[in-house]
């Protein structure tokens with residue numbers, strides 16, 4: 001019976017956008033294009049010099065009807081896209097925190113894309129789930145609870161806040177969110193307050209406790225305790241504390257052990273945002289920053305910031321999330337999930353679908369080994385130290401807070417600049433000038449009211465020579481600026 | 486002054502995990518590994534046959550101290566990872582919805598990984614922001630509002646719910662979430678109810694309106710109206726309607742225009758989840774399903790499901806999100822953002838960081854052109870039609886709901902199975918047997934109480950021959966099963 005239909009099948013070949021021969025040829029071309037890009041990356045202005053709207057003027061706004069060749073498209077990448085890039089992998093990129101990459105991370109990403117599996121539950125991709133479960137030990141986190149990869153720190157904070165909120169609502173039973181209070185320092189990444197608002201915490205109940213330059217912008221357990229007690233006196237319920245290991249502005253380290261001690265007395269959920277500096281803790285000399293981590297409910301770190309992986313966030317201890325995030329629709333049911341012998345990672349995150357991202361970290365750990373990864377952290381810290389020494393050796397500049405990791409926070413000295421009012425403007429001018437050359441890209445922040453220049457070492461390709469050249473350029477800018485004043 | 490320090494610099498080369506020569510060599514090796522995988526993919530069991538916990542027994546649990554060679558690692562991928570994969574790209578994968586990929590999508594992903602930019606604001610990656618802004622027209626969505634790439638549909642629903650909630654709270658002023666009600670059909674993806682709970686909507690106020698097989702499991706505007714009116718009489722406030730274009734179970738299409746008409750009378754936010762079937766609307770013959778889309782507040786589609794791209798979700802009309810999701814910390818301030826001449830995509834999503842994902846879709850549209858993309862949709866639909874005809878030609882089977890896209894919903898006929906109680910068990914047995922062969926992977930669902938087998942055509946490499954072979958296997962299973970009864 002199926003017979004007739006079968007013989008009716010058109011034997012015209014279907015359009016096949018994944019022909020293995022063509023894939024092989026074009027992917028090899030792309031590898032060469034990318035290797036050339038890395039080879040020449042030094043020659044591009046690190047900060048893009050284009051004007052807003054530049055691309056709309058240069059590329060068609062509609063998808064073409066007919067196919068175009070890879071050559072044509074790569075020409076456009078070269079001529080239209082690359083000039084509009086701020087080159088995060090340039091060795092002259094010292095802005096924000098770095099977004100590191102590595103050959104192994106790249107290969108891991110290729111494999112992840114190759115399999116293109118959507119591992120929402122175990123059966124949909126057993127290897128994807130199980131490889132991710134092997135990672136925690138590599139991060140030197142022994143304890144229980146495992147780990148899971150989220151897309152961003154923001155998502156990690158969001159899902160842990162939801163778990164904390166739902167646990168507290170269960171205990172409380174009123175269904176009223178308005179009495180929950182959350183705590184962090186005023187140096188905490190802005191995404192914390194955003195996530196709190198997303199889950200329905202009243203902005204009135206977000207306590208961003210002030211820090212001081214004298215305490216290195218670190219959150220004081222005494223002040224936390226005072227804030228919590230004041231809130232409780234007012235009938236509010238302490239819900240969640242976000243501790244930062246390496247703040248975005250100045251890499252301040254909040255003392256996990258003391259803070260968790262205070263928070264745990266009042267049953268709060270404690271999360272550690274170790275987005276940047278968490279990776280450094282693979283070196284024994286930085287590991288003490290994690291003291292007390294066994295007291296916390298969750299910890300996140302972004303391996304793309306310093307561990308040579310693409311954009312990601314790794315969260316320790318996410319089992320507590322499952323209650324708040326699980327679903328069980330019929331179309332995803334299967335024997336293994338029902339038998340409770342497996343983990344379904346969809347219940348540990350916002351989305352249902354998820355990629356096989358653990359391949360990247362796994363390739364990185366295996367390709368480089370812990371020894372080289374430690375070297376990599378240390379060499380960045382060493383280069384930051386070189387830069388710090390440069391700054392200290394020039395009396396026109398000052399170090400604003402002591403350097404701990406790969407970030408140097410410095411500025412033109414107020415004394416050199418006719419009073420403090422003028423200092424911010426001078427530093428802004430210096431920054432604008434340096435960035436406008438396209439030879440270095442740095443960013444700024446404000447901490448304790450002080451306008452600070454941030455020099456973040458960590459782009460994978462940066463070597464001593466780039467740090468030396470950057471310092472020369474900054475001095476040149478200062479020379480010109482201070483002459484004209 | 487810097488002089489002495491400079492001359493003190495150690496001239497030992499740093500560990501460089503992105504050496505361009507080594508990158509070139511190893512990435513070429515990986516391309517060949519992947520091309521070989523695609524070439525041999527037919528030979529692997531499509532559903533992994535491993536047992537829970539298999540990997541822990543076969544791979545080291547700690548990161549090695551010292552580096553390992555790419556060859557060693559690829560051996561482990563071959564021997565340990567691949568056997569544990571459920572091969573989503575296998576031409577014999579007919580489960581869930583497909584996760585499509587293509588050479589162009591792969592190359593786009595490589596470029597995205599290559600630049601490794603973190604485009605939270607315009608200046609951090611002008612080209613990344615501007616290319617993403619060029620996409621909407623390619624999706625045939627003319628209107629205003631633009632589009633933005635999110636990670637998953639779940640995230641798209643989450644952020645639009647938050648925007649709707651905050652808008653309504655602003656109007657209302659009470660700060661009390663408990664009176665908001667949200668609506669969808671009982672066929673809506675489970676992630677909808679999950680997202681509602683995440684943003685603090687009471688589970689009591691989530692209305693999943695029953696659908697019927699007679700109405701093709703489509704949400705009835707009359708029933709929606711009745712539900713909304715009943716809630717309003719009880720003093721509740723209608724907040725958000727989620728309409729699905731192509732439900733997960735059976736690809737039912739909710740009528741956008743009529744539903745939006747009802748919802749808009751009461752000021753609700755209307756979101757369209759077009760995760761799977763939205764891509765089909767690039768073909769004129771499917772475009773009518775979008776009738777009324779100009780009335781809705783947001784629409785999401787997942788190009789990985791049918792548009793040859795990796796895991797993603799594209800959201801139309803996200804400008805309304807900015808109010809709920811924006812942040813403005815000092816460390817991200819810059820002239821362009823301040824001047825309002827640019828878009829900062831961090832304010833349209835959960836996370837701060839974001840990858841240059843639009844490169845994938847851009848490469849796909851340009852490499853294939855609209856004509857080939859339409860062909861691709863049509864050829865999948867054509868193959869599904871072939872399968873449907875097979876099923877219809879065999880009286881032991883029945884089609885449960887009419888096929889509209891690439892999914893065929895069918896089952897062993899109750900009449901053949903000694904009554905309806907036994908039907909579910911027989912179909913389950915058939916499914917288990919088919920999947921256990923490793924030659925085909927299908928999944929099931931329940932709709933209107935009926936246990937349904939789902940045959941979803943769309944894996945990129947699937948051709949007529951695979952559909953024919955799958956049908957033969959299913960018949961073989963039915964033969965054996967019905968003989969033993």
Ligand SMILES: Cc1ncc(COP(=O)(O)O)c(C=O)c1O
Nearest residue numbers: 152153154189248275836837838
């Ligand atoms: C300490 C810290 N937390 C959170 C973030 C935001 O991370 P994401 O973009 O992953 O949400 C950053 C980004 O720089 C950060 O430095």
Ligand SMILES: Cc1ncc(COP(=O)(O)O)c(C=O)c1O
Nearest residue numbers: 351352353637638639674733760
């Ligand atoms: C209609 C529909 N909506 C939402 C989802 C969930 O998508 P995501 O994993 O992107 O959150 C799916 C997944 O299959 C779907 O079919």
